[in-house]
Amino acid sequence: MMTRETLEVNAVRIFFTGVGGQGTLLATRMVGEAALEEGLSVTMSEIHGMAQRGGVVESSVVIGDAFSPTIADGEADILMAFEPLEALRALPKCHAKSLIISSTVPVVPFTVAVGQSVYPELAALHDSIKEKIADLVWLDAVELARKAGSERASNTVLVGVLAGTGRLPISKNSWEEALKRTLPARILKINRQAFEAGYAFGSAGQPLA
Amino acid sequence: MHELMLPGSERKRLLLGNEAIVRGALEGGVRFVAAYPGTPSSEIIDRFYQLAPEAGVYVEYSVNEKVSMETACAAALSGVRSLCAMKHVGLNVAADAFMSLAYVGVKAGMVIVVADDPYLHSSQNEQDSRLYAKMAGVPMLEPATPEEAKAMTLEALALSEKYQIPCMLRTTTRVNHCRGPVTLGDFNIPFKNEGQGGFQTRGAFNKDPFNLVLIPMVGRKLRLALLDKFPRLQAEAEQSYLNFTVGIGKWGVITSGVSYLYVRDAVRELGLEQQVNILKLGFSHPHPKAVIRKFLSGLTRVLVVEELEPFLEETVRIVAQESGYRVMVAGKGEKLIPRAFELDAAKVKRAMGNFFGIAYNPPELFSIPQLPQRPPNLCPGCPHRATYYSIRKIFGDDAIYPMDIGCYTLGILPPLRMADFLICMGSSVSTSGGFSKVLDRPVVAFIGDSTFFHSGITGLVNAVSHDHRFLLVVLDNGTTAMTGHQPHPGVELTPQGKVEPKVSLESVIRGCGVTRIATVNPLQVKKTQEVLQNLREQMKGPGVSVLIAKSPCPLFENRMLGKKQKVVFEIDASCDLCKKCLEEVGCPAFVLEQPVAGQSRIRIDAALCSGCSVCAQMCKSIKPKRLEESKGGSQ
Numbered sequence: 003m004m005t006r007e008t009l010e011v012n013a014v015r016i017f018f019t020g021v022g023g024q025g026t027l028l029a030t031r032m033v034g035e036a037a038l039e040e041g042l043s044v045t046m047s048e049i050h051g052m053a054q055r056g057g058v059v060e061s062s063v064v065i066g067d068a069f070s071p072t073i074a075d076g077e078a079d080i081l082m083a084f085e086p087l088e089a090l091r092a093l094p095k096c097h098a099k100s101l102i103i104s105s106t107v108p109v110v111p112f113t114v115a116v117g118q119s120v121y122p123e124l125a126a127l128h129d130s131i132k133e134k135i136a137d138l139v140w141l142d143a144v145e146l147a148r149k150a151g152s153e154r155a156s157n158t159v160l161v162g163v164l165a166g167t168g169r170l171p172i173s174k175n176s177w178e179e180a181l182k183r184t185l186p187a188r189i190l191k192i193n194r195q196a197f198e199a200g201y202a203f204g205s206a207g208q209p210l211a
Numbered sequence: 212m213h214e215l216m217l218p219g220s221e222r223k224r225l226l227l228g229n230e231a232i233v234r235g236a237l238e239g240g241v242r243f244v245a246a247y248p249g250t251p252s253s254e255i256i257d258r259f260y261q262l263a264p265e266a267g268v269y270v271e272y273s274v275n276e277k278v279s280m281e282t283a284c285a286a287a288l289s290g291v292r293s294l295c296a297m298k299h300v301g302l303n304v305a306a307d308a309f310m311s312l313a314y315v316g317v318k319a320g321m322v323i324v325v326a327d328d329p330y331l332h333s334s335q336n337e338q339d340s341r342l343y344a345k346m347a348g349v350p351m352l353e354p355a356t357p358e359e360a361k362a363m364t365l366e367a368l369a370l371s372e373k374y375q376i377p378c379m380l381r382t383t384t385r386v387n388h389c390r391g392p393v394t395l396g397d398f399n400i401p402f403k404n405e406g407q408g409g410f411q412t413r414g415a416f417n418k419d420p421f422n423l424v425l426i427p428m429v430g431r432k433l434r435l436a437l438l439d440k441f442p443r444l445q446a447e448a449e450q451s452y453l454n455f456t457v458g459i460g461k462w463g464v465i466t467s468g469v470s471y472l473y474v475r476d477a478v479r480e481l482g483l484e485q486q487v488n489i490l491k492l493g494f495s496h497p498h499p500k501a502v503i504r505k506f507l508s509g510l511t512r513v514l515v516v517e518e519l520e521p522f523l524e525e526t527v528r529i530v531a532q533e534s535g536y537r538v539m540v541a542g543k544g545e546k547l548i549p550r551a552f553e554l555d556a557a558k559v560k561r562a563m564g565n566f567f568g569i570a571y572n573p574p575e576l577f578s579i580p581q582l583p584q585r586p587p588n589l590c591p592g593c594p595h596r597a598t599y600y601s602i603r604k605i606f607g608d609d610a611i612y613p614m615d616i617g618c619y620t621l622g623i624l625p626p627l628r629m630a631d632f633l634i635c636m637g638s639s640v641s642t643s644g645g646f647s648k649v650l651d652r653p654v655v656a657f658i659g660d661s662t663f664f665h666s667g668i669t670g671l672v673n674a675v676s677h678d679h680r681f682l683l684v685v686l687d688n689g690t691t692a693m694t695g696h697q698p699h700p701g702v703e704l705t706p707q708g709k710v711e712p713k714v715s716l717e718s719v720i721r722g723c724g725v726t727r728i729a730t731v732n733p734l735q736v737k738k739t740q741e742v743l744q745n746l747r748e749q750m751k752g753p754g755v756s757v758l759i760a761k762s763p764c765p766l767f768e769n770r771m772l773g774k775k776q777k778v779v780f781e782i783d784a785s786c787d788l789c790k791k792c793l794e795e796v797g798c799p800a801f802v803l804e805q806p807v808a809g810q811s812r813i814r815i816d817a818a819l820c821s822g823c824s825v826c827a828q829m830c831k832s833i834k835p836k837r838l839e840e841s842k843g844g845s846q
Contacts, residue, residue, distance in 0.1 A: 021585065031390070034225055038392055044225070045356070046390040049332055056799060057587035069472035071356075071389040074557030076574030088585075093577045110802065111585040115816075116626070116793040117803040119583035134577050 011042060011171055013068035015077055016164075018061045019092040020084030021109045025157035028184060029082065030061040032161045033170075036180035037065045040172045047071040056112065058088060065170065080169060082160055084143075085109050086127045093131060102135050103163050103204075105143040105156060139163055139204065146199045155189075155196035162200020177201075213262040219397035226393040228386040229254035231357035232296070232324060234393065235364025237266060239320065240400040241294045242412045243286035244270045245279035247665060248694035249298035250333035251387040252326035256296055257695060266402050269412045272697050275636075275665040276301035280308045280323065284377070287321035288423070289414025292368060296324035299340045300635065304666065306343065309377075311425055313347040314433040316375040319414075320368035323349075324380045326387050329518045330553040333384075335616065335635060337551065339519035344379045344496045348437050350444045351379040351496040352453060353468040357391040363493060365396075366453065374440055374447075379496075383518065385469045385553065445497035453493030454502050460486035462567055463506060463513040463538075465527055467492045470516045473559040481560055481569050498526040504534050514566045515542035518554050541566055586624055591800040592821025594762035595619040595686050598733040599629045600796055600825070602655060602684065605743040610653040611646050615639040615667070617659035618693045618764075619686050626797040629657070637666030644670070644679030653750065654681035660716060661691035661699040668723060671755065675724035678753040682746055685757065687716055688764040696767045704763060704771040720757050727756040734762050736828040765821055778835040779820040782813055786832040796826060 016033060020026035027048055037044040045068075048061045062073045075094050083089030083104035096102065106124060114121045122130075132138050141163065147156035158181070164170065165177045177197070185193050214224065215234050226234065232255055236244070244263075246256035256272060263270040269286075273279035276297040283293040297305060302325050309323070325343070328334040344351035352367050354360040360382065367378040421429055448454065458478065464487055466474045471491045478487050490506045492499065507513060507530060515524040524542030531540050543550050546565045549558065557573060564571030589596050599622050602612075614620055614630035615638065623630035632642055640663075643656040658667045663685050671683065689704055691697040698705075700714035720728055727749050731739045739760070746756050768774055788811060792801055800819035804812040815826075815833070827833040 022587070031225070034390060038223065038225055044392065046225070047385060048227075048388045048390065049384070056585070056590070058585050069475040070556045071391065071469075071472065072385060072553075072555055074555040076576050077557065087582060090579055091582050093579050096577060097574055111583050112588050112797075112799045113585070114583045115799065115802040116797065117790075121583060130580070 011066040013064060013066040014079050014170060015068070015073045016063045016065070016080040016082060017073050017078035017092060017095045018063070018082045018084070019088040020059050021088065022056050022059050024059070024084045024109070025154070026059050026084050027061055029084075029157040029161050030063055031184045032158070032180050033063045033164065035183045036165070036172050036176045037063070037170070039176035039179045042066060042171065045069075045071040058091070060092075080164065082164060084157065084160060086124060087111070087121065090122075090127050090130055093134065096135060098135070099137070100135055101137040101139070101167065101169060102131060103139045103160055103167075104131070104141075105160060106140055107142060107144040107156070139167070141203060143200070146203065147196050150195035150199045151192035152189075152196070155193050158193045158196040159200035162197035163204035165197070166201040166204020166206075168205065213265055215258060216262055216266060216402075217395060219395050221395050223392040223394055225390050226357050227254055228354070228357045228360045228382060228389050230258055231361040231393045232364050232380065233258045234395065235361035236294050236322065236368070237268075238361075238396050238398055239292065239365045239368040241292045241322070241368065242268050243283055243291045243293040244268060244295070245273045245282040245293070246296045247273050247275050247279055247301060248691060248697045249276075249301050249326075250694060251328060251384040252296045252298050252301075252324060253694045253697070254387070255324060257697065272699065274700060276305040277308050280305040280312065284308070284312050284317060284321060286412065286414060287317035287319045287377070288315075289416045290319045291412050291414040292319045292321070292372075294322045294324065297326070298334065299325060299327045299338050300334060300336065302340055302343055304636065309343065310347050312377055313349050314425060314430060314437055315423055317371060317377055318375065320372035321377040322364060322367045322371065322380050323377050324382065327381065327383045327519065329383055335633070337519060339522060340379070340381055341496065341522045342520060344381065345522075348441055349376055349379055349496075350374070350448070350494070351381050352493055353381050353495050354386055354493065355469050355471045355491075356386070357389055357393050359493065360386060361393050363453065370447065374444060376440060381468075383469055389469070441497055445499065448494040448497050448499040449501045451494040451499070454499050455491055456506060457489045457491065458484060458487055460488050461509070461511050462486050463488045463490065463510040464516055464563070465490045465492065465503065465506070465513060465523055466516040467495045467523060468518065470518055470554055470559070473554050473556045474516050476556040477559040477563050480556070481563060481571060483563070483567070483569065486567070492523065495523065498523070500526065500530050503527055503530045507531055507534065507536050507538050510538050512539045512567060513541075514547070514563060515540065516548055516554070516559055516562070517542070519550065521550075587621060588624065588799050589618065589621050590766065590821070591798055591819045592765045592823040593618070594688060594733045594760065594764075594823075595622060596627065596796060596798065597736065597762075597823070597825045598684065598686060598739070598760040599627045600829075601733060601736060601739045601743055603627070603629065603795070604740055605747055606653055606655050610655050611650065613639040613642045613646065613654065613656040615656075615658040615662050617662055617686075619657060619659055622657070626794050636662055637670055640667045640670030640674060640683060643681040643683065644674040644677065647680040653747070656681055656683045658683065658685055660685060660687040660689065660701055663716070664700050664714070668719060671720065671723045671725065674755045679755055680750060680753045682750060682756045682758060685716060685720070685759045687759050687761040688767070690764050690767045692764045692767060696764070696770070704768060706771060708772070716759060720759070725755055725757050727754065728759070729757075730759040730761055732762050733760040734823055734825055736825060765823070776822045776838060778822045778837055779817045780815050780822065780824065780827050780833050781836050782815055783832050783834055786813060788813065792826055792830055792833075796829070798826060801826075
């Protein structure tokens with residue numbers, strides 16, 4: 003395959019947050035591969051190690067005309083949250099014009115499970131974010147993934163939503179190629195369906211609530 | 212075919228920095244790789260291990276970093292290009308070999324990858340390994356991106372071979388775990404010699420004891436030879452394409468590694484493209500002083516932007532002083548570049564704004580309320596939790612619990628609270644000896660199986676020979692779990708099934724002179740506590756006792772043997788809400804439900820329960836339930 007010249011576009015910084023085991027790093031790779039496929043400059047950062055034992059997992063994709071692979075506080079243009087409490091925790095990464103795509107399905111932290119602290123009401127979480135960020139897509143990604151064939155594909159649903167919003171200059175073709183490059187063949191079909199479900203949701207342009 | 216072995220004609224691939232290093236080493240003809248895993252360097256040895264059979268490269272998970280460096284240097288001395296990789300604290304372990312290997316040098320290229328971890332994402336300290344390169348007098352390259360990591364691995368091999376000295380490739384977490392496009396090049400040497408049908412690792416050794424055996428008279432000669440290499444390496448750095456300038460202006464920034472990327476973003480975002488000249492040093496030791504001098508010439512203000520220690524800054528100050536230029540040099544300092552933790556584009560913008568007197572208005576950050584913390588935790592079904600539970604039952608709060616490095620370090624967290632002291636790999640064993648000599652309290656040390664092989668054995672021999680009085684608990688889960696389930700000498704579970712270990716943990720411990728030794732399965736709670744009670748009695752006399760708490764890491768066992776879970780556990784209506792399960796065991800599968808109609812309830816999350824049965828052995832209200840079909844893992 004030929005390498006296209008890299009296109010220069012204004013930088014878009016995407017911050018991913020979730021809980022170990024939710025497939026955030028795989029989703030990060032999907033977005034990165036799609037950007038590369040599209041011929042955009044892309045750089046990504048991941049943290050491996052302790053975070054995988056039920057802790058918070060953070061990663062980033064920076065697309066376009068920028069050098070840093072990481073995202074400083076206040077500089078994320080898009081926040082991809084795989085868990086609603088983590089969406090709020092990552093709010094300092096965002097600015098007023100950021101887009102937030104967040105799953106509404108809580109993964110209860112251990113500190114809450116044993117009664118040391120209390121998980122905020124979902125509606126309160128939503129409102130805390132919404133009062134600062136207008137552009138919030140708030141969806142039950144697990145339910146969409148279940149309908150697509152597997153709850154475990156909820157990471158791909160969220161990537162689909164991001165693609166559907168059209169915020170990234172990446173064609174549908176490149177997204178499809180990225181899925182192929184990052185997923186094993188045996189789960190590709192379900193993930194395509196999950197991606198499509200997310201894509202439809204994202205492109206409807208009507209965030210719930 | 213492994214992704215990292217695709218031919219050079221393939222398009223750009225998105226690779227981790229660590230994968231780019233592997234690719235560079237393969238393109239450069241490396242045929243011998245040895246390492247002990249350590250975040251953020253682990254993927255280097257892991258990827259090599261995956262592709263070793265296909266590539267005909269000899270790859271070993273060495274017992275520790277010192278051993279890996281010694282093993283790999285023997286190959287390089289025999290004419291086989293070699294690589295070893297370690298995290299920054301691994302270089303401390305290997306430092307004895309490192310400092311003297313610089314004297315003796317190598318015949319074929321040898322790259323020593325050292326991965327620093329600013330901000331301590333996954334480490335016990337922050338340290339700047341660049342100072343080691345300076346102390347040893349070896350050349351060092353510092354990549355900023357995966358693309359550079361690949362190119363510099365090739366360059367490091369060439370330098371090492373040309374000057375017959377190991378070359379350090381110094382990375383940081385944000386380089387190792389950055390993923391970016393990498394151009395695949397051609398392989399200089401074809402893989403696998405079909406005629407020999409094995410690893411292409413045959414070397415040749417020429418006896419030369421008066422250059423290879425470091426006795427004082429040889430060392431004196433080689434010390435001078437090493438000093439003689441320095442100006443030649445420096446001349447190499449002066450003309451290296453890895454040191455370059457970007458931009459124009461009367462002000463300057465000197466930087467290296469990932470900091471360069473932050474500087475590029477900062478210069479543009481502050482609108483300083485016409486004011487600030489950047490000198491990016493990729494070949495940063497020996498310092499290219501002439502390059503720095505030329506850069507400083509005509510500049511009025513220069514900021515040195517680097518993470519951790521003022522390694523470049525001190526040299527820049529020396530060059531400025533030697534040259535007599537009236538240039539203002541700054542780096543570390545309040546409102547400038549912090550010495551602790553990582554940099555990012557915002558920190559660099561702030562420092563540049565302050566230093567150059569440019570307005571920088573940082574974005575106002577959203578504040579958030581206090582939120583429930585989400586610390587990492589031992590997994591459900593982790594045998595370490597069961598061991599900790601039983602130890603606390605027998606030894607209580609009075610005992611001192613020296614801890615070691617691995618997943619099990621998470622035992623520090625409540626409710627287990629089983630860690631009292633930890634500094635480095637193996638410190639649990641040796642410090643226990645010290646504590647036992649000066650305290651009249653029971654001492655119980657914890658060490659994992661892989662860490663025990665890494666650096667617990669010498670401490671144990673010391674403790675036995677000096678009658679130190681403590682109980683050493685070896686948490687034997689059969690793998691190096693923390694860094695991703697790498698093998699070690701005592702491994703029994705392999706993809707081929709269960710095998711006899713190459714080195715039996717118990718035999719080693721007996722060989723160290725320990726006579727009071729017991730092995731338990733910690734998932735059998737009552738039995739474990741009986742054995743512990745007995746060990747506690749025996750500890751009234753001097754000497755070391757050892758308990759091997761042996762039970763495989765469930766994640767690893769499931770992966771190796773494909774074992775299917777048969778039961779989950781449930782709490783029945785007889786639960787009296789004593790909460791001991793929450794307060795003493797702390798399994799993440801347990802959930803304290805919010806009160807409904809004033810009634811609280813404790814529930815076991817069936818999706819998380821691994822069926823280990825430890826909870827059911829301590830509470831009569833917990834009962835097994837057979838599973839109809841197997842549960843799936845995550846994608």
